[in-house]
Amino acid sequence: MIFRKSSYSLIGGIIALLVITGYQTYQYAEQLWNHRVLDKQQLYTLKENTRLIDVFEQLHPLAPQQRFVLKGWLRLYPQLAKIKAGTYQLPAQASFAKIAAILRSGNVYQYHITFxxxxxxxxxxxxxxxxxxxxxxxxxxxxxxxxxxxxxxxxxxxxxxxxxxxxxxxxxxxxxxxxxxxxxQFLAQTWQTRKAGLPIRSPYQLLVLASIIEKETGEVEEMPKVASVFVNRLHQHMRLQSDPTVIYGLGDAYTGNLTRANLRQKTRYNTYVIYGLPPTPIAMPGRSAIQAAAHPANTNYYYFVADGSGGHHFSVNLQEHNQAVRKYILKR
Incomplete structure (x- = not known):
């Protein structure tokens, strides 16, 4: 009887020790799982068939004991390791738990580019x-x-x-x-709502005109007036005389200084030489320029010149335009 009681006590003690040890190990695993490991935000590309434990090792070197405990944790909760390939943004101070949640989400990082x-x-x-x-x-x-x-x-x-x-x-x-x-899509929608009577025969010509407007002014508010100048000129069969078309036609030959010889140089795009629109757009026009080409202001302007403030002075005739050139360009 004494031997049997001692045996039971020993077994009970071992069980108690295992329970205590197991509980402590579980607590340690839980703490480790929620431990913050990333010093700074970073992009991480997860390749196909990569194990979560290997991801952790790549992001934060693990001691043998930590690796053993985390592997045990993932065996206990296997659903936590169902991660998806892709590139993810991992935030600073992310824990193992946070990293795993992000990699399970499938919400891959979105790069962006602005044209x-x-x-x-x-x-x-x-x-x-x-x-x-x-x-x-x-x-x-x-x-x-x-x-x-x-x-x-x-x-x-x-x-x-x-x-x-x-x-x-x-x-x-x-x-x-x-x-x-x-x-x-945007061009088709704008073409359908264009102003009646425009001297433009197709959506593509609208795009060409819009590109010239875009290059002539960065001021959205004056784009409809710039458009009106070109539309008025087209109605009167006047050359558009747009400097940006000359520059585009010169291509790599343009040195940054537009000369009188450049204005006389015949290219398919030089609207000082050709009549009507150039054969293609000269840039990528934005929505505002396209809208302005389709809905030009009602004006009797035929000329404009930069006024030095970022905008332009508009004129109804050549005499007034020459006066504006002397004032704003020649400073006379």
């Missing part, structure tokens, strides 16, 4: 090549435009300037196609 009104397709392509997370499948802009169905290789004007969000691995073609579809 600015008035820039050219060449500038946008350069921006795309430097943007993080973008996958460049085609080696040249010509290949990309052909891939998107532009057989003439010219997408100028056809992409809507705004901010676009995308995920890791989005292709340049996919992003440009989104901008193209957005422009097509």
């Amino acid at each position: 600015v009104d008035g820039e050219t397709m060449t500038q946008w392509w350069q921006q795309l090549q430097q943007a993080p997370g973008i996958k460049i499948n085609q080696a040249s802009l010509t290949q990309v435009t052909a891939e998107l169905g532009f057989s003439n290789g010219n997408m100028e004007g056809w992409l809507l300037p705004e901010t676009y969000y995308y995920t890791q691995g989005t292709t340049a073609e996919a992003l440009l196609n989104r901008a193209y579809q957005a422009m097509r």
Whole structure:
């Protein structure tokens, strides 16, 4: 009897010790699971078939005991380890629990890129090549435009300037196609509501005119007046005489200083030489410029000149325009 009582006491003690040890281990695991491990915010790309315990090891080196305890925790709660591949933004002071929750969510990080009104397709392509997370499948802009169905290789004007969000691995073609579809939709809507009697025969011509307006002024409020000048000139079969069209036609030959010789140089885009609109847009027009082209102000203006304040002085005839040039440009 004495031996049996001692045996029972020993077994009871062992059980009690195991219970206490198990409880303490559980407490430690719970504390470790909620321990904050990231010093600063960071982007993390989770590859397919990566185990959560290996993610933890990559983000925060684990001692053998910590790795053992966390593996036990994940065996106890296997649903916590059902993570999804992708690129995620992990916040500063994130715990193992927070990291796991983010990787389970599937809410991958959204990069963004802002295409600015008035820039050219060449500038946008350069921006795309430097943007993080973008996958460049085609080696040249010509290949990309052909891939998107532009057989003439010219997408100028056809992409809507705004901010676009995308995920890791989005292709340049996919992003440009989104901008193209957005422009097509907005242009079609604007064309349907255009002012009656415009000397413009197609949505594409509206896009061309809008691109000139965009390059002529950065002031949204005066875009309808700038548009009215060009519309009035088109009605009277006058040359548009827009400096930005000359610059675009010069391409890489433009040195930053527009000369009289440049104004006389014949290109397809030089509206000091050609009549009507140039053959393509000269930049990517924004919504305001397109709206202005479709809804120009009612004016009798035929000229404008920069007034030095960021805006322009508008004139109804050449004599008044020459006076404005002397005042604002020649300072006489």
